[in-house]
Amino acid sequence: MKAKVIGLWLALLVTVVIGAAWEFQTLPDASARLAALAAKNPSVQLQSIPLEPTEETAFAGCGWLKRLVNVGADQVILTVLDGTRNRHAIHDPTFCFRGAGWEIDEQVSFPLDRGAGTVVKLSKGDDKAEALYWFSDGKNQFSSPLTYWGETSLRRLSFGASGGEPVLIILSPTTDAPPDWKNIVRAWPELQQL
Numbered sequence: 001m002k003a004k005v006i007g008l009w010l011a012l013l014v015t016v017v018i019g020a021a022w023e024f025q026t027l028p029d030a031s032a033r034l035a036a037l038a039a040k041n042p043s044v045q046l047q048s049i050p051l052e053p054t055e056e057t058a059f060a061g062c063g064w065l066k067r068l069v070n071v072g073a074d075q076v077i078l079t080v081l082d083g084t085r086n087r088h089a090i091h092d093p094t095f096c097f098r099g100a101g102w103e104i105d106e107q108v109s110f111p112l113d114r115g116a117g118t119v120v121k122l123s124k125g126d127d128k129a130e131a132l133y134w135f136s137d138g139k140n141q142f143s144s145p146l147t148y149w150g151e152t153s154l155r156r157l158s159f160g161a162s163g164g165e166p167v168l169i170i171l172s173p174t175t176d177a178p179p180d181w182k183n184i185v186r187a188w189p190e191l192q193q194l
Contacts, residue, residue, distance in 0.1 A: 061086030074179035115141030
């Protein structure tokens with residue numbers, strides 16, 4: 001019986017030590033990938049814009065990039081979130097749309113170079129809107145929050161050996177007219193390299 005108690009205490013100690021190592025392990029973030037997005041592209045005009053006060057609160061501790069983007073006749077707002085320092089702030093983007101009073105009318109898969117994103121068609125009363133989002137770990141693109149949570153958990157368990165930190169990429173238009181998503185993605189290849 002005494003050996004079992006000692007074994008349980010040792011198991012608890014090992015669990016606490018491993019848990020602390022995971023909690024305090026500093027993993028590389030995606031800041032270099034975000035900085036590379038600012039590279040010059042003659043087809044794309046970028047202007048930095050600040051986070052809204054509610055976004056500052058929701059994304060506290062996250063790396064972020066927010067830009068007003070002009071590609072041809074289309075203007076969109078790009079928001080990129082890196083949850084390396086606060087992965088709990090990154091969640092299913094449709095929650096934010098619903099929280100802002102929008103209803104999700106339709107979700108359509110959108111092909112990307114290394115996976116797929118999702119175009120979300122929204123309505124609020126008579127207003128209509130669209131947004132395009134996906135997650136990217138630098139190698140794969142996907143729109144499943146469950147895949148995001150799985151990848152970030154595996155990354156922490158492996159102390160970063162499993163790959164790069166997935167970032168959330170959201171594009172939302174500044175007007176009611178839906179933009180030409182295909183043209184934006186095609187004209188801005190740096191966006192898919194995140």
